[in-house]
Amino acid sequence: MTxxxxxxxxxxxxxxxxxxxxxxxxxxxxxxxxxxxxxCLQAGAQGITVHPRPDERxxxxxxxxxxxxxxQDWPEREYNIEGNPFxxxxxxxxxxxxxxxxxxxxxxxxxxxxxxxxxxxxxxxxRPLIAECHALGVRVSLFMDAVPAQMAAAKAVGADRVxxxxxxxxAAWGTAQQAQQLECYRAAAQAALDVGLGxxxxxxxxxxNLAAFVHTVPGLLEVSIGHALIADALELGYATTxxxxxxxxxxGATATPTT
Ligand SMILES: CC(=O)[C@@H](O)[C@H](O)COP(=O)(O)O
Ligand SMILES: NCC(=O)COP(=O)(O)O
Numbered sequence: 001m002t003x004x005x006x007x008x009x010x011x012x013x014x015x016x017x018x019x020x021x022x023x024x025x026x027x028x029x030x031x032x033x034x035x036x037x038x039x040c041l042q043a044g045a046q047g048i049t050v051h052p053r054p055d056e057r058x059x060x061x062x063x064x065x066x067x068x069x070x071x072q073d074w075p076e077r078e079y080n081i082e083g084n085p086f087x088x089x090x091x092x093x094x095x096x097x098x099x100x101x102x103x104x105x106x107x108x109x110x111x112x113x114x115x116x117x118x119x120x121x122x123x124x125x126x127r128p129l130i131a132e133c134h135a136l137g138v139r140v141s142l143f144m145d146a147v148p149a150q151m152a153a154a155k156a157v158g159a160d161r162v163x164x165x166x167x168x169x170x171a172a173w174g175t176a177q178q179a180q181q182l183e184c185y186r187a188a189a190q191a192a193l194d195v196g197l198g199x200x201x202x203x204x205x206x207x208x209n210l211a212a213f214v215h216t217v218p219g220l221l222e223v224s225i226g227h228a229l230i231a232d233a234l235e236l237g238y239a240t241t242x243x244x245x246x247x248x249x250x251x252g253a254t255a256t257p258t259t
Contacts, residue, residue: 013047015226
């Protein structure tokens with residue numbers, strides 16, 4: 001896969017972790033992760049994101065390879081794999097060579113991502129892994145807190161982009177801290193731009209808080225959104241789905257259904 005084919009500004013990459021989470025509660029293969037990804041791509045999403053955690057609570061190894069095969073049929077769309085490169089991420093990167101690897105400093109079994117890299121501590125360990133990704137043709141984004149002073153360190157270690165961790169912004173949405181939080185992200189993005197980094201963002205972005213973020217944060221290349229988007233997809237689809245089941249019941253009551 002080549003990163004250069006992907007040029008859309010403020011792309012939406014749909015994180016399908018939560019589809020796998022539901023799928024994993026039965027052995028029936030539904031809902032299908034690849035089918036969900038296909039529907040998102042058909043609906044216009046510019047990319048697909050997964051975060052295959054070591055405990056496989058949601059995305060499993062076969063999902064990563066099946067999604068890579070799907071993305072081969074969508075050459076202008078982006079495949080982004082997130083994870084800790086000191087745990088399982090690099091195995092996926094070496095096998096699949098996604099357009100982008102997002103390095104996230106999660107511990108094994110972590111509930112969800114809740115902080116960015118401490119580069120004062122981890123830069124030297126990250127440097128060779130970033131170089132390996134580049135040798136494989138894979139862009140590297142580092143998951144970072146919105147701290148302007150950290151952006152030069154992200155550039156210095158060899159990252160192409162940073163993904164700004166947006167949970168603090170999302171938590172401040174609708175409170176007196178909203179404007180102050182937005183300013184933190186604007187300043188962090190400007191600092192990243194100033195040193196030549198691309199800017200991604202994600203975590204708890206949703207239909208309420210997204211527009212102001214896109215409007216305020218300069219140079220925003222990509223947002224990856226999973227939890228809220230999948231929840232919305234469920235709710236926005238209830239009416240159609242309930243009607244389809246009522247139609248089945250009606251069909252069974254009025255005629256002998258074909259088997
Ligand atoms: C890096 C990031 O913010 C997302 O990958 C988030 O951690 C999703 O992971 P879960 O779906 O396991 O919460
Ligand atoms: N990188 C963030 C991501 O992929 C999705 O995060 P969330 O929307 O599930 O919080």
